[in-house]
Structures are given as C-alpha cells and as structure tokens.
Amino acid sequence: MRFITLSCLLLVLCYAVNGGKHFKLGRSKGGNLGAPGGYKGEPLPPAQWFKQKLDHSSPSDLRTWKQRYFVNDSFYDFNNQGPVFLMIGGEGPADARWMVKGAWIDYAQKFKALCINLEHRYYGESHPTEDISVKNLQYLSSYQALADLANFIQAMNDKYKLHSNVRWIAFGGSYPGSLAAWLRLKYPHLVYAAVSSSGPLLAKVNFMEYYEVVVDALREKTGGEDCVDVLKMAHKQITTLMKTDPSIVEKEFRVCKPFSSASTNDIKNFYNSIADDFADLVQYNEDNRISADVKYRNLTIxxxxxxxxxxxxxxxxxxxxAFNSIILEKTNQTCLDYSYDNMIKELRNMTWGSEGARQWMYQTCTEFGFYQTSxxxxEVFGNDFTLDFFIQQCEDIFGKKYNADFVNAAVAWTNINYGALDIAISRVVFVHGSVDPWHALGITKTQENEAPAIYIKGTAHCANMYPRSENDSSELIEARLEIEQYLAGWVGQL
Incomplete structure (x- = not known):
C-alpha cells in the first residue's frame, strides 16, 4: 500500500459518556454510521488537509479553512485511469478504517477505483470557525457541504491530473446518503452516479413514523406481537407507577435524581430516553459494526x-x-441522566471537542426537523415526547428565533430545494432496509428506471455499506451484488 499507519488510531469505537443521552434524534454519539467491522490493524492512510472556502454563497468572501480527507490509491492505475469513488462524510468524524473496509472498498478493488473520503464541515476535525456559536453555525448546512464537495472534486481532478472522462461515483450512508443523491442532483457535471444508502430525502418536522417502524421491526424480526405487547405493558405500568409510587421507577431505572425534583421537561426526557434505547437497538440491529465491547455484539431485537x-x-x-441497565453499562453511565437542563447545557457548549451533537441539532432546527415524536x-411508548418538546429544545439551545414557524419554514424550503421524494435524478441507486426507521423518509420503490430502489427485507441502517459477514442474510448478499451490477454499468465495465 502507498500509505502509512495512523499511530493514534483507536481500535474500538468508544461509546463512553459522562452523562446526557447516548442516542438523540436518531443519531448515536459520533454519527449514524459506525466503524466497519472486521478491521484487524491493517495500515491506514494519514489525514490530509484541503484548503476550503468558508462561504460558497458569497464569491467575494475569500476566507478559507482546512478540511480533512483521506485517500486510498492502492487499487488505482494512474496510467490507465478508472473511476473515483467518493465517500461523503456526515454528522460525525470521518474514520480512516472505512478506507480499508466496507462494501465500497470491495467494489473499488473490483473496478480499480481511487477512493477518497471527505469529512463534513463542522464535524470531526474539520473546523471552519473558531467555535460553534450560533453566529458561526450559519455556515453549517447541506448547501455548504455540497459546495464543499464540488470544490473538492475539481481540486482533486487537478491534483491527480485526472482525465476529463474519469467518472466520479458518490457513496453515502444516512444523512450522507441524502447528500450523495443531492450531489448528483446539484452537480451532475461533476458526479456521474451515486449510491445513496439509508438516506432520508423527505425532510419532516414531526417524524412520527420513526417509532411506528420501530414497532413494526419488532413484529417483523420476532414474527409476532408478544414482544410489542410486553413493551406496551411496560410503559403502561411505568406511567401508573409514576403516579402511585415513583420511587420504584427511580430504583429500577437507576435515575440520577429523584422524580420529586424533576420538571415537566425532565419527565418528557425520561420517557424519550427509555424509548430511545429501543430505537437505537432497532436502528442498528445485526449490522457489522465494530462494537464497544464484544459482549454487546449479540444485543439484537x-x-x-x-x-x-x-x-x-x-x-x-x-x-x-433490565434492558435499560444493559444500555447504561454499555455506554459507561452509572445512572440514567434524564435532566433536561443538563442536556440543554451540553448542547449549548460552543467549544470544539464534542462529538457533533450540537451541530446535528442545529441542522435539524434549520433544515430537516426529523423529530422522532411519540x-x-x-399505545406503545405513551405520548410524552410530542413535537413541542423538540421545538422547545431548538429555542432553548439556539434562541427564541428558532421556534415552530422557523423550523417549519426551514424544512419546507429544504424539500422545495431538493425535491424530497419527487427528486428528479438519474444514475442513483437508493438502498434501504425494512428494519431501519429512516426508510420511512426515503425512496423504497423504483419510480424511474434510471434511479432504482433496493429495499432489503430484514436489514437495518446502512447495512449494505458494512463489510461482508458470514451472518449476512441472502437478501443483503443479493442487494450488494445488485449494487455492484449498477456500478459496473456506470463505470463502463459491464
């Protein structure tokens, strides 16, 4: 290989937290795409840095910053140039392990592609501004991220002296799955095709369908109603105990403070937290990620x-x-911190060093919504975390300006700008899993032959992106082969 090992690489994904929620707005700490499983210490590429524009909406604004990216050129023949595969960074740090593992690397080996991964602005080590105050977060948007990618592609074409007929293929999972499709939409002269995995194309303020899919997934994977019935009964019993003897709930759920000192928002946060445990379980069910601890690899629906x-x-x-206790142990929490004020305080932190929760919250308040309400x-989760609970968070974190009218207008604009589920696009394959709650906001049925959809029964979030595993279902194996066939046609190797 033509690159060196990163000496400071962490060999496991660390989910350890000192407090707050480990899973919020459908996003795990560190982003929605985990590190690929199967990594065994292979050499990794060093980080490189690209001089990027701060504000693409203003041609006269010449301010720049350094954006992190990684390159794997070990499959590429610069004398006989093949395609360039671009993995799009998202709402968490870019991970160099994706440069040697994952389905896209298998495809790259087959098609002799140059692999590049560009980290998303404001996440990981890509810091465009001195802090993440509201004033500086104005430069955080999908629009700016897409323009970053376009500027970067042009620069890489020059740097590597790529021929004009070299085809760039974009890859992305979760929010970057949306970006992959939108990049092809907005910059078709730069990006020839895209693989959009688990990408929510429809921005939606009240994403009530999220928990509907969570419940449906329990039925699908277990083949019946029994598990749902237990969960439904558990929440009813908790609601009753909160009125009659809350000390029982305090003890059983290992809360950090008694309910007697809890505010209304604290209680909403408590219910949201225990529902999030199941949402996290479902969203990442049976995927081939690196786990924080091998004993949690078998934590499935x-x-x-x-x-x-x-x-x-x-x-x-x-x-x-008992399940809540397992999650607390998995995430290194001594107690369940359901304090609304603690959560808001954490999300008000304007200094770099967080794992992107504040930044992602900002994007939900200014572009996407995506609020997973009850x-x-x-019937299953109660109705304690309704839309107003999440809008209140936007206002409390970023200011009163970010109210319901603001969020609704922002989300409406996002859908107008990109086309939502009516996106007019070609040479993009949309991939979703039936167990992934995010599929409710994506394209799961082929509407145009030039933009096919692959809907994988039984799989969760971004499952097709992870490395092959002996535990892969026949449906997942078939889906990866189907994606490979589309790529073969796009890169001219059919």
Missing part, C-alpha cells in the same frame, strides 16, 4: 425480545428496566 419473553411472571416494567405509537 431477537435477543432482547427473548429476554423479555423468557423472564416468566416478572412485571413488564422490570424487564424494560405521536405515531402512543
């Missing part, structure tokens, strides 16, 4: 539901509390 159903006559709320599954 089926194993948790089996735990629920094999605990005999134990009350349902105790079963849910409104769609009241």
């Amino acid at each position: 089926n194993t948790v539901c089996n735990m629920f159903l094999s605990s005999g006559a134990q009350p349902a709320y105790k079963k849910l509390a 409104s769609g599954e009241i």
Whole structure:
C-alpha cells in the first residue's frame, strides 16, 4: 500500500459518556454510521488537509479553512485511469478504517477505483470557525457541504491530473446518503452516479413514523406481537407507577435524581430516553459494526425480545428496566441522566471537542426537523415526547428565533430545494432496509428506471455499506451484488 499507519488510531469505537443521552434524534454519539467491522490493524492512510472556502454563497468572501480527507490509491492505475469513488462524510468524524473496509472498498478493488473520503464541515476535525456559536453555525448546512464537495472534486481532478472522462461515483450512508443523491442532483457535471444508502430525502418536522417502524421491526424480526405487547405493558405500568409510587421507577431505572425534583421537561426526557434505547437497538440491529465491547455484539431485537419473553411472571416494567441497565453499562453511565437542563447545557457548549451533537441539532432546527415524536405509537411508548418538546429544545439551545414557524419554514424550503421524494435524478441507486426507521423518509420503490430502489427485507441502517459477514442474510448478499451490477454499468465495465 502507498500509505502509512495512523499511530493514534483507536481500535474500538468508544461509546463512553459522562452523562446526557447516548442516542438523540436518531443519531448515536459520533454519527449514524459506525466503524466497519472486521478491521484487524491493517495500515491506514494519514489525514490530509484541503484548503476550503468558508462561504460558497458569497464569491467575494475569500476566507478559507482546512478540511480533512483521506485517500486510498492502492487499487488505482494512474496510467490507465478508472473511476473515483467518493465517500461523503456526515454528522460525525470521518474514520480512516472505512478506507480499508466496507462494501465500497470491495467494489473499488473490483473496478480499480481511487477512493477518497471527505469529512463534513463542522464535524470531526474539520473546523471552519473558531467555535460553534450560533453566529458561526450559519455556515453549517447541506448547501455548504455540497459546495464543499464540488470544490473538492475539481481540486482533486487537478491534483491527480485526472482525465476529463474519469467518472466520479458518490457513496453515502444516512444523512450522507441524502447528500450523495443531492450531489448528483446539484452537480451532475461533476458526479456521474451515486449510491445513496439509508438516506432520508423527505425532510419532516414531526417524524412520527420513526417509532411506528420501530414497532413494526419488532413484529417483523420476532414474527409476532408478544414482544410489542410486553413493551406496551411496560410503559403502561411505568406511567401508573409514576403516579402511585415513583420511587420504584427511580430504583429500577437507576435515575440520577429523584422524580420529586424533576420538571415537566425532565419527565418528557425520561420517557424519550427509555424509548430511545429501543430505537437505537432497532436502528442498528445485526449490522457489522465494530462494537464497544464484544459482549454487546449479540444485543439484537431477537435477543432482547427473548429476554423479555423468557423472564416468566416478572412485571413488564422490570424487564424494560433490565434492558435499560444493559444500555447504561454499555455506554459507561452509572445512572440514567434524564435532566433536561443538563442536556440543554451540553448542547449549548460552543467549544470544539464534542462529538457533533450540537451541530446535528442545529441542522435539524434549520433544515430537516426529523423529530422522532411519540405521536405515531402512543399505545406503545405513551405520548410524552410530542413535537413541542423538540421545538422547545431548538429555542432553548439556539434562541427564541428558532421556534415552530422557523423550523417549519426551514424544512419546507429544504424539500422545495431538493425535491424530497419527487427528486428528479438519474444514475442513483437508493438502498434501504425494512428494519431501519429512516426508510420511512426515503425512496423504497423504483419510480424511474434510471434511479432504482433496493429495499432489503430484514436489514437495518446502512447495512449494505458494512463489510461482508458470514451472518449476512441472502437478501443483503443479493442487494450488494445488485449494487455492484449498477456500478459496473456506470463505470463502463459491464
């Protein structure tokens, strides 16, 4: 290989937190795309830095900053130039392990592609401004990120002296899955095709469908209603105990402070937190990520539901509390911190060094919404974290300007700008899994032959992007082969 090992690489994904929520707005700490499984210490490329414009909307603004990227050119023949594969960074740090592992690397080896990964502005080590105050976050948007990519592509064409007929193929999962499609839409002269995995194309303020899919996923994976019934009963019992004997809930769920000192928003945050545990479980079910600890690799919908159903006559709320304890241990939390003020304080932190929660919250308030409310599954999760709870967070974190009218207008503009589910596009394949709650905002059925959809039964968020595993379902294996066929046609190797 033509690159050296990163001496400071962490060999495991660390989910350790000192407080607050490990999973918020459908986003794990560090971003929605985990590190690829199967990494065994292979040499990794060093970080490189690109001189990027701060504000692409103003040609006369000449301010610049350094954006991080990685390159793997070990498959590439510069004398007989093939395609360039571009992995788009998203709402977390870019991870060099993706430069040697993952389905896109398998494709790159087959098609002899040059692989490049550009980190998203404001995440990871790509810091355009001195801090992340509201004033400076004005330069954080999908528009600016797409323009970053366009500027970067042109610069790489010059740097590597790529021929004009070299085809760039964009890859992205989750929010970058949306960016991959939008990059092809907005800059078709620069990007020949794209693979958009688990990308929510429809911006939606009240994303009530999220928890509907969570519940449907429990039914799909277990083949019945029993697990859903236990979860439903658990939440009903918790609601009753909160009125009659809240000390029981305090003890069982290992909360950091008694409910007697809790505010209304604290209680909403508590209910949202225990629902998030299941959302996190479902969203990443059975994927081939590096886990924080091998003992949590088997934490899946089926194993948790089996735990629920094999605990005999134990009350349902105790079963849910036992699962909550596993999540606390997995994330290195000594107690469940449901404090609304603590959460807001953490998200008000304007200094670099966080894992991107404030930045992602800003993007939801100014572009996407994506608020996973309880409104769609009241029977299962109660109705304690409704839309107003999330809008309140926008106002409390960023200011009163970011109210319901502001968020609704911002989301409407996003859909007008990109076309939402009516996006007019070609040479993009949309990939989604039936267990992934985000598929509810994506294209899951082929509408145009030039923009096919692959809907993988039984798989979760970005499952097709991770490395092959002996545990892969036949549906997932087939989907990866289908993507490979589309790529073969796009790069002219059919």
